[in-house]
Amino acid sequence: MANLISIFDTTLRDGTQGEGISLSADDKIKIAQKLDLLGVHYIEGGNPGSNSKDIEFFQRAKNLKLGAKITAFGSTRRKNSLAEQDSSLVRIVESGVPAATLVGKSWDFHVHTALQTTLEENLSMIYDSFAFLKRNDVEAIFDAEHFFDGYKHNPEYALSVLRKAQDAGADWIVLCDTNGGTLPTEVYDIVSRIRMELNAPIGIHTHNDCELAVANTLAAVQAGARQVQGTINGYGERCGNANLCSIIPNLQIKMDYRCISDDQLQSLTKTARYISEIANVHMPVGQPYVGNAAFAHKGGIHVSAIMKDSKTYEHIRPELVGNKQRVLVSELAGQSNIISKAQELGLDVNANNDKTKQIMERIKDLEHQGYQFEGADASLELLLRDAFGEMKEIFKLESLKMIVEKTSGSMNAEAIVKVNVDGQTVYMAAEGNGPVNALNNALRKSLEQFYPSINDFHLSDYKVRVIDEKDATAAKVRVLMESTDFKNTWSTVGVSSNVIEASWEALVDSIRYALLNMSKIDNAHDEPREQFGLVNH
Ligand SMILES: CC(=O)SCCNC(=O)CCNC(=O)[C@H](O)C(C)(C)COP(=O)(O)OP(=O)(O)OC[C@H]1O[C@@H](n2cnc3c(N)ncnc32)[C@H](O)[C@@H]1OP(=O)(O)O
Numbered sequence: 001m002a003n004l005i006s007i008f009d010t011t012l013r014d015g016t017q018g019e020g021i022s023l024s025a026d027d028k029i030k031i032a033q034k035l036d037l038l039g040v041h042y043i044e045g046g047n048p049g050s051n052s053k054d055i056e057f058f059q060r061a062k063n064l065k066l067g068a069k070i071t072a073f074g075s076t077r078r079k080n081s082l083a084e085q086d087s088s089l090v091r092i093v094e095s096g097v098p099a100a101t102l103v104g105k106s107w108d109f110h111v112h113t114a115l116q117t118t119l120e121e122n123l124s125m126i127y128d129s130f131a132f133l134k135r136n137d138v139e140a141i142f143d144a145e146h147f148f149d150g151y152k153h154n155p156e157y158a159l160s161v162l163r164k165a166q167d168a169g170a171d172w173i174v175l176c177d178t179n180g181g182t183l184p185t186e187v188y189d190i191v192s193r194i195r196m197e198l199n200a201p202i203g204i205h206t207h208n209d210c211e212l213a214v215a216n217t218l219a220a221v222q223a224g225a226r227q228v229q230g231t232i233n234g235y236g237e238r239c240g241n242a243n244l245c246s247i248i249p250n251l252q253i254k255m256d257y258r259c260i261s262d263d264q265l266q267s268l269t270k271t272a273r274y275i276s277e278i279a280n281v282h283m284p285v286g287q288p289y290v291g292n293a294a295f296a297h298k299g300g301i302h303v304s305a306i307m308k309d310s311k312t313y314e315h316i317r318p319e320l321v322g323n324k325q326r327v328l329v330s331e332l333a334g335q336s337n338i339i340s341k342a343q344e345l346g347l348d349v350n351a352n353n354d355k356t357k358q359i360m361e362r363i364k365d366l367e368h369q370g371y372q373f374e375g376a377d378a379s380l381e382l383l384l385r386d387a388f389g390e391m392k393e394i395f396k397l398e399s400l401k402m403i404v405e406k407t408s409g410s411m412n413a414e415a416i417v418k419v420n421v422d423g424q425t426v427y428m429a430a431e432g433n434g435p436v437n438a439l440n441n442a443l444r445k446s447l448e449q450f451y452p453s454i455n456d457f458h459l460s461d462y463k464v465r466v467i468d469e470k471d472a473t474a475a476k477v478r479v480l481m482e483s484t485d486f487k488n489t490w491s492t493v494g495v496s497s498n499v500i501e502a503s504w505e506a507l508v509d510s511i512r513y514a515l516l517n518m519s520k521i522d523n524a525h526d527e528p529r530e531q532f533g534l535v536n537h
């Protein structure tokens with residue numbers, strides 16, 4: 001039987017101590033529900049002694065039906081006072097949580113310098129505070145702040161602090177690498193020794209200042225820690241906390257510990273991405289296990305091998321954590337990348353096909369000119385389908401004129417397009433608050449009579465990058481456009497030395513791709529493929 005590791009999530013408390021992260025009570029409720037589905041055992045909701053948002057969270061959390069225990073955070077009582085009169089401790093008990101975490105000092109230097117009190121008074125603060133929680137029937141977790149630094153500096157005192165908390169009834173003793181400066185070998189050694197000294201179960205709480213929070217957590221578990229504190233995506237003070245999105249799969253898939261069920265593990269990627277959306281923090285694409293590129297293959301040699309067996313370049317099956325394999329097509333592609341992508345699209349290709357080589361050469365040539373297909377999935381699909389003769393022209397541009405006018409107030413743009421659809425010429429003008437907006441409006445208006453579903457999607461993001469900065473205004477620009485129909489998003493690319501022309505290319509691809517995919521949906525209802533530009537073979 002695999003050993004069970006208790007997962008203590010502190011995204012809503014220590015995670016919000018990360019720069020740029022601020023969660024409303026509403027956000028916290030949504031995240032708590034997701035964490036519960038993921039199967040964590042404790043959800044530290046915040047600090048009821050700190051602010052009214054957290055008090056509101058704890059009030060609302062009482063009505064949630066969760067499997068996880070919601071815990072409140074605070075510190076040991078203030079020096080020279082009584083626990084029952086400490087407003088922070090009283091608020092924790094009043095919040096009605098089943099479990100609470102108190103942080104207390106275990107480094108003598110901190111007692112003297114930060115608390116400015118005696119070592120004896122700190123021991124009393126710890127004892128009194130835990131005794132108070134236990135008298136109020138609250139499960140009590142001791143976060144021994146700076147434990148590893150304290151133990152290296154004064155082991156007797158650091159140990160006496162843990163014993164005080166244990167004597168007062170603390171249910172868990174959690175050793176904290178608060179400054180994140182300890183090495184995995186030290187963590188393993190110290191946790192192994194402390195385990196022999198205590199009866200209470202041990203937990204671990206690490207910070208990532210040396211990029212070692214995950215490694216330190218795993219070392220502590222190997223040495224006997226049975227509770228792991230961390231955050232989703234590693235959010236947290238300074239360089240962050242230990243990242244549960246790496247710790248949980250490492251423990252469960254590689255080290256044979258049990259944290260959550262296998263089904264719950266498969267929701268890890270979705271959970272990480274959901275929380276990053278709510279926290280409004282962009283996830284690094286290369287984030288281990290759950291990042292968009294965690295199982296993305298770009299080099300031709302890699303793709304050639306994974307098509308034979310994905311184990312050649314993947315340390316686990318991505319599905320175990322709810323992620324998926326992706327093949328990127330770029331100037332580093334070999335035939336295998338093209339074949340894999342084309343197969344994904346249902347196109348008939350093989351390694352001996354001349355067309356595959358031609359497509360690869362064309363992609364390499366376009367990337368050399370400044371296109372980037374890795375971030376423009378829709379343009380890549382169109383390029384492949386065009387090469388296979390799958391696409392029909394949806395319109396022909398006859399002319400395009402732009403007028404940009406600055407009056408005393410704002411600057412406005414007008415686009416005039418003349419397009420030909422199936423022999424019929426349409427002449428249309430439209431305004432916009434900028435040239436791309438005007439272009440988009442004019443093109444849609446001219447096409448809507450032929451393709452009414454053109455109004456079911458819109459542009460959601462627009463990025464311009466100067467490709468060769470040294471040429472200043474004569475440099476080429478790459479426009480990346482993102483579009484959405486509220487269910488799906490797709491990205492397209494355009495390159496030119498003229499930003500309007502680059503935008504036009506990306507816009508036309510966006511519309512062609514949308515119509516192509518709407519035709520797929522309509523196909524399911526037996527409507528003709530030709531209607532939206534797909535050629536039936
Ligand atoms: C390692 C960690 O992450 S610990 C958690 C850190 N998180 C936070 O600080 C976020 C929430 N904090 C807050 O909202 C506020 O700091 C509060 C409400 C807790 C306290 O606010 P204030 O009363 O204004 O105090 P302030 O934040 O300036 O200073 C902290 C005080 O707590 C004392 N203190 C610090 N740690 C402890 C402890 N473990 N036990 C008792 N007192 C402590 C400090 O000595 C200081 O007291 P002083 O004012 O007598 O010098």
Ligand SMILES: CC(=O)C(=O)O
Binds near residue numbers: 014145205
């Ligand atoms: C308790 C805590 O957050 C720390 O010591 O880092």
